[in-house]
Amino acid sequence: MSANLTLYAAFAAKIDAVLAALEADGVLPAGISRANVSVEPPRDPSHGDLATNAAMVLAKPAGTNPRALADAIVAKLAADPAVTSAEIAGPGFINLRLAPQVWLDELAAVAALATAYGKSTMGHGRSVNVEYVSANPTGPMHMGHCRGAVVGDALAALLEFAGHKVIREYYVNDAGSQVDTLARSAHLRYREALGEEIGEIPAGMYPGEYLKPVGQRLADKFGSQYVGQPEEAWLALFKAEAVAAMMDQIRADLAMLGIKHDVFSSEAELQAAGKPEQAEAWLRGKDLVYDGVLEQPKGKVLDDWEPVALPLFRSTRFGDDQDRPIRKSDGKWTYFGADLAYHMQKAEGADELIDIWGADHAGTVKRIKAAVAALAVGENKTIPFDVKLVQMVQLLRNGEPAKMSKRSGNFVTIADMVDEVGKDVVRFTMLARKPDAQMDFDFAKVVETSKDNPVFYVQYAHARICSILRKAAAEGFAPAADRLDRLGDEDLALIKQAAQFPREVEAAARAREPHRIAFYLYDLAAAFHAFWNLGNDNPALRVIVAQDVELSAARLYLVAQIGQVIRNGLGILGVEAVEEL
Incomplete structure (x- = not known):
């Protein structure tokens, strides 16, 4: 097996070659799609190492019985020295045991x-725009x-690891009324920085102390120029200044989490560039926007409701x-009109x-x-679009709701958490x-x-591996692949767990779903800890067996590769693989 073709991909290729041979033999009709043929671990590990549904998927379009087709597939697989047994289960599933x-x-x-x-080419370099935070x-x-x-x-890191070109985007919602409120709140802090006693922050304003540095920056930059001036004299300017300051803070907060976006798209700039008007014109040209009247909200009686003609998207x-x-x-x-134009721009x-x-x-x-579906229809192309919804998190401290942050005024910041x-x-x-x-x-x-x-649990597994390798080096042992045939069933069981990573x-x-990588790493860590603990009961199963240099070298090689898989998985998640705990 080639080192650049990992196990499940290799056996998928073997199954495909068997099916191609059966097609050449006339057992399978030519041209049947094999797209739904899978190779994966059986649900019950006692059934074998790999399972394929090939006979189940192809029997009907081939006009044959699944078990009869399975017999033909098994006969071909039995000749492969990598396969020690191939058995038919149930109506036609095939379970394989590997050498x-x-x-x-x-x-x-x-x-x-x-x-x-574990890296894959399945993405084929297709570009994916992942918008998050915003x-x-x-x-x-x-x-x-x-x-x-x-x-x-x-998710962005996972898609890159799987062969996609990823654009990490942040959409800056800087065109709504909340930004006007931000500017007014910053103006209060600006006056405060110039020595004015502003008293309690009025209701509806942003009360957090995080705006004090913004106010000071405005005071340093403009002096008393905008004190006592009407709102129209400073609102637009203070909006731009306050948003810029907040985005600097947001970038710094995200950096604490190891997050950096490629693109920051401004809603205000989108509107200033006339993108929504362009979107409306384009959609009208496709008869996807028309002027119509909305129905009165169902289940509500509104005395002041009047039918109004509005541009409606179909x-x-x-x-x-x-x-x-x-x-x-x-x-x-x-909001929808602006978002529609924004998604057209992203696409x-x-x-x-x-x-x-x-x-x-x-x-x-x-x-x-x-x-987005309308855009795809209008452009005569497919634009896959997915929305992932994330539930809220409840912050606790020893089971009790966590207190709010003084710095922010009414919430716990990411900086608080990371600190x-x-x-x-x-x-x-x-x-x-x-x-x-x-x-929670x-x-x-x-x-x-x-x-x-x-x-x-996962970081401890990696730290334990590093500790084992350091101890081995101090005692004169080193990983080596010369006698991997010395590894036994317990060792092979751990390799089998690690080999799941690419799939x-x-x-x-x-x-x-990037959380699947976290789940996998926990299972791999559990398998490693169990493997290590075997040596507590049986000295012959320890990683370092003092009297057996060859076996020790082989197990150290095994352990080193488990560490590599853990590092690769943690790298996707943006988590450091620590060497000591």
């Missing part, structure tokens, strides 16, 4: 590929942004519940779009998907559950040194 050398070759592939082990630029990053930030960043053509207005009655763009530079949103935006998913528990703990914990599941983040539990703490990467990338 030990297959697993030893895979171990050598880990060593040969090193940081590239918080309003009105304050520091807080806990409400953290989970989506980590999920989006890990989102019902694409599965939405109703057509959606892109402008308000005063002519301003609706100009990418083959695929993925948005990471908070679960509170679930109600807008259908209409944005309708907009207390560290970037790696925050990142791994955010990926330790499915994003659409509720999560307990400051006490996430730093526990126990099996129940996933980040510790886990592809499965996670295909599903757009």
